[in-house]
């Protein structure tokens with residue numbers, strides 16, 4: 001694995017990696033266990049991936065932990081996921097501090113149980129001055145809901161004469177998203193073989209490189225992350241330009 005890690009070029013790292021952590025339920029089912037067993041084991045992958053990102057020098061990592069649509073799952077599963085969030089936050093604070101990681105969230109946090117909100121607020125406050133990696137948890141997050149809120153907030157400013165319609169541009173929209181302080185996503189990973197975006201960071205992923213792997217989330221560990229980053233480094237990001245133009249910039 002050290003070998004794999006050493007192959008990663010420091011000057012071609014994605015600034016911002018976003019991950020759809022999928023496949024916990026199927027992982028558990030394969031082992032003849034209830035779905036929540038998969039979620040519990042998924043926490044180990046979360047810890048490893050955060051650590052792996054910190055090791056190679058990733059600046060921003062955003063993890064899709066719970067979608068607006070996930071509220072429609074069986075009550076017991078939702079309850080277990082929320083309890084896991086609280087216990088993991090309690091356990092991981094030490095590690096976040098040790099690795100100089102700052103925690104933030106995106107999503108409709110007020111929808112979460114009070115206990116989870118309190119725990120999140122505490123970890124966010126205690127890690128706010130950390131500067132190596134910004135870890136963002138997407139919780140009760142839906143990209144469409146986020147965009148609806150942006151439109152409402154901008155419209156209100158227009159109605160109140162705080163903003164002219166002509167002034168609305170991409171930057172203004174960016175500044176109203178939950179992700180206003182984060183750069184665009186460079187690299188999006190989804191585990192478990194599903195090849196869809198499922199309402200995650202639609203605006204922010206406009207030019208992200210997408211990576212889909214069959215590995216189920218509880219099996220996705222550092223080695224898998226390093227392999228994915230190596231593939232990212234072999235891709236050519238053109239942003240609408242020609243390959244020749246990109247080569248000239250890189251020379």
Ligand code: IPE
Pocket residue numbers: 021022023024025026027065066067070081192217
């Ligand atoms: C991802 O795993 C975790 C969450 C969405 C919270 P799933 O629970 O979606 O697992 P599968 O897709 O059913 O296997």
Ligand code: IPE
Pocket residue numbers: 020021022023064065066067070194196198
């Ligand atoms: C996406 O996974 C949400 C998270 C990983 C938190 P889902 O399992 O909810 O997505 P779909 O329903 O398969 O698209």
Ligand code: MG
Pocket residue numbers: 022023024
């Ligand atoms: Mg799933």
